[in-house]
Amino acid sequence: MGWKVSVTQRITKVDANGSWENADSVSQEKGAQTIEVFDKQGGMLSTNSSGYGCSVTYAPAALQAPPSATVGATFEYASTMSIPCSKEESSRALTSKGKVVAIESKTVPAGTFTALKIVSSETNFDLRTIGASANYWVEKTCWRDTVTGLIIACNTSTDSKGTGGMSYSSVSELVSFSQAATKREFLDPIRFAGPWTGSFGAYYGTCDVNITFTGLITGACKAATRTTSVTGSVDKAGVVKLAMSVAGGATETNVGQAALFDMSGPLAGAAAPGNWALKHK
Structure with missing residues (x-):
């Protein structure tokens, strides 16, 4: 028993000192994107994960294997995660x-890579001595591509004890990527999976759609005087085709182009002139 989740990441900022920020969209979540901040070694400094509702910080930065690691290298790190908005565990x-x-x-869906195999044991403990929530013990095997530096796969086994304690395992694999520095990429429509929202002008109004792992699009638009069902697709190159079917009326086609977190195109037919635009939640 289990479920499949797609996580799309984009580096949105790189500082002069080598630190950077990621924006993450999760296919099953409709909330705001998660912003993660890393130092130049790849250690996580903070995240605004919706699970806590505020920016969580790590001191020192939470790091696994350093980017310079080679076969035989060992590593050991400790960090404190601070949760300023929590009324229970701080x-x-x-x-x-x-x-x-x-x-x-x-070999993963995104291709075959020469990778470092990294085995690690991790813990995540509530620091309260009274009323502590679950503590976690994690065994992880990950593979890091030697060219791009990307983590291409991880097998993870987690045991938790305490409030809500349970055991579970997960497998993650790289399905689609594009890296400007190495000019390497493998594109797949799964990178667009999840909820999108935006405007199709006054004629169609505000639209909310969902994209499946294979690029199929379904959703609806609502304007002051009409509702419209939306079906269509986006392919691996980001080409978007949408059929806009007005309730009790005609069906018209709109086309456009998708980037990682944005898609847009010219309005056609009765909705023209103008442009439509959607953003990945």
Whole structure:
């Protein structure tokens, strides 16, 4: 028993000191994007995860294997996660200890890579001595591509004890990517999966659609005087085709182009002139 989730990430900012920010969209979530801030070594400094409702910080930065790691290298880190908006747990203690055990060929949906195999043990403990929530013990095996530096796959097993304690496992794999620095990419419509919202002008009004892992689009628009059902598709190159079917009226086609978190195009037919635009939530 389980479920499939797609996470789309884009580097939105790189500072002069080498630190950067990611914006994340999750296919099953309709809230705001998660913003993650990393130092130049890839250690996480903060995240505004919707699970906590505020910006959570890590001191020192929460890091796994350093980017310079080679086969045989070991690592061990400890960090404190601070949760300023929590009325219950204000901080948690994180540890990570592991080793780069091999370099090997690893095949995932995005292709075959030469990757470092990294095995680690992690903990995540509530620091309260009274009324503590669940504590977590995590065993993880990940593969990092030696060319792009991307984590291309992880097998994770988690045990938790305490309030709501349970055991579960997960598998994550790289399905689609594009990296300007190495000019390497493998594109797939799964990168657009999830909820989108935006405007199709006064004629169609505000629109909310969902995109499946394979690029199929369904949704609806609502204007002052009409409602419209939306069906269509987006392909791996980001080409968008939409059929706009007004309730009790005609169906017209709108086309456009999708980027990672945005898509837009010219309004056609009765809705013209103007442009439509949607944003990934």
